[in-house]
Amino acid sequence: MTYDFDEIIDRRGTNALNTDGFRGYIFHAGPEKVFPFKDEEFVRMWVADMEFATPPEICQAIKDRVDRRIFGYTMMYDSAYYQALSRWCRDRYGWDFPEEQLCFSPGIIPALYQLVEDLVGKDEKVLTMTPAYGYFLHACEYNDIELVESKLHQNSGFFTVDFDDLEEKASDPKVKLMILCNPHNPSGRVWTEEELRKICDVAVRHDLWLISDEIHCDLVRRGIRHTPTGKVLPDYQKLVTCMSASKTFNMAGLMFSDIIIRDPHERRHFRGRDKIAGMLNPLSIDAHKAAYEKCGDWLEQLKSYLDANFAYLDSFLKEKLPEAVFSVPEATYLAWVNMSGCLPGVEDLPGFFANEAGVLLEGGDSLFVGNAQGWIRLNLAMPRSIIETGLNRMYDSIQKYRKEHKI
Numbered sequence: 564m565t566y567d568f569d570e571i572i573d574r575r576g577t578n579a580l581n582t583d584g585f586r587g588y589i590f591h592a593g594p595e596k597v598f599p600f601k602d603e604e605f606v607r608m609w610v611a612d613m614e615f616a617t618p619p620e621i622c623q624a625i626k627d628r629v630d631r632r633i634f635g636y637t638m639m640y641d642s643a644y645y646q647a648l649s650r651w652c653r654d655r656y657g658w659d660f661p662e663e664q665l666c667f668s669p670g671i672i673p674a675l676y677q678l679v680e681d682l683v684g685k686d687e688k689v690l691t692m693t694p695a696y697g698y699f700l701h702a703c704e705y706n707d708i709e710l711v712e713s714k715l716h717q718n719s720g721f722f723t724v725d726f727d728d729l730e731e732k733a734s735d736p737k738v739k740l741m742i743l744c745n746p747h748n749p750s751g752r753v754w755t756e757e758e759l760r761k762i763c764d765v766a767v768r769h770d771l772w773l774i775s776d777e778i779h780c781d782l783v784r785r786g787i788r789h790t791p792t793g794k795v796l797p798d799y800q801k802l803v804t805c806m807s808a809s810k811t812f813n814m815a816g817l818m819f820s821d822i823i824i825r826d827p828h829e830r831r832h833f834r835g836r837d838k839i840a841g842m843l844n845p846l847s848i849d850a851h852k853a854a855y856e857k858c859g860d861w862l863e864q865l866k867s868y869l870d871a872n873f874a875y876l877d878s879f880l881k882e883k884l885p886e887a888v889f890s891v892p893e894a895t896y897l898a899w900v901n902m903s904g905c906l907p908g909v910e911d912l913p914g915f916f917a918n919e920a921g922v923l924l925e926g927g928d929s930l931f932v933g934n935a936q937g938w939i940r941l942n943l944a945m946p947r948s949i950i951e952t953g954l955n956r957m958y959d960s961i962q963k964y965r966k967e968h969k970i
């Protein structure tokens with residue numbers, strides 16, 4: 564390994580959501596909320612960013628841009644960034660898109676808010692498969708629009724689409740948009756080409772707008788291949804694809820994402836409604852360009868490290884907590900684990916693990932929009948030594964609970 568994924572980096576004092584924002588995000592509380600652990604004692608396995616350093620090639624690109632010393636208003640005027648992203652997509656996914664379709668947003672979350680507003684009328688509805696990423700719901704709530712859920716099936720932690728249900732929900736004439744998470748957070752499924760085709764067929768049959776959120780597409784287990792929705796639907800004008808190097812290379816704070824909009828009318832509208840008038844952060848452009856041009860090797864090494872973290876979790880659970888339901892995800896660095904068999908009677912799992920184990924994690928219907936009760940999401944993008952500490956603490960807290968409750 565050239566890159567050191569075992570290094571522990573102190574993030575305190577950097578205004579990181581990960582270290583300082585958990586009270587608000589997980590517990591909807593302020594500084595008044597106290598735990599039996601000091602903030603710095605928590606093992607943090609929650610929000611989806613990584614404890615690994617962003618690749619040095621990206622840090623260097625930012626430094627080089629800093630050396631130019633002027634950070635005035637910036638927009639995308641040259642094609643260099645598009646060329647880098649488009650080559651990445653061609654090489655890795657056998658898919659590409661014309662430059663004119665590329666729009667930008669400070670993040671996929673703000674883009675979702677904007678797209679739901681643009682594409683769905685006030686008395687119309689949005690469809691997604693659950694459990695789903697919380698912001699799919701928040702984007703609908705913000706626009707006062709109903710989110711219809713089609714529950715995924717689950718078997719031993721492996722999630723599949725209920726196609727009959729999806730078809731039925733999509734046939735509601737009020738449903739105008741499907742938000743698809745490809746690959747899927749939180750289940751970690753990488754839809755097979757056949758599954759994706761069937762999902763797309765439903766969208767096309769009902770003439771739905773289709774947002775394909777592909778933010779996790781680079782973070783697949785080794786040997787697994789992501790299929791872009793745009794590849795399955797090469798001509799469908801109502802497709803919007805959301806991508807970013809932010810998750811892959813741990814730079815979500817740089818606020819930059821790619822929103823690929825095929826329909827020219829919606830593209831104009833999306834750009835016209837952009838509240839920052841198309842301006843971009845100059846450091847973010849160079850960082851994302853360097854990611855696509857220079858960081859393929861780093862990504863391969865990261866994937867090996869993550870695969871080993873998942874293998875560690877898998878054997879830990881099999882050996883020590885066989886009641887936990889878990890299947891190694893095909894994508895993401897997030898493990899989705901059903902804990903209800905380990906902790907019968909515990910409803911607030913994030914609260915339990917924060918208070919009893921000093922481990923911060925996300926879970927349940929409150930953060931993942933339905934079909935998620937009893938599940939937790941564990942972030943494994945961190946040095947293995949931290950994972951070992953976190954899992955052992957979780958195990959001890961479960962043993963203590965079971966003893967106290969004579970289970």
Ligand SMILES: Cc1ncc(COP(=O)(O)O)c(C=O)c1O
Pocket residue numbers: 611669670671672673696744748776778807809815819820
């Ligand atoms: C499916 C999905 N979409 C979007 C985001 C966030 O996107 P951004 O940081 O670009 O707003 C996340 C972050 O976890 C995610 O999991």
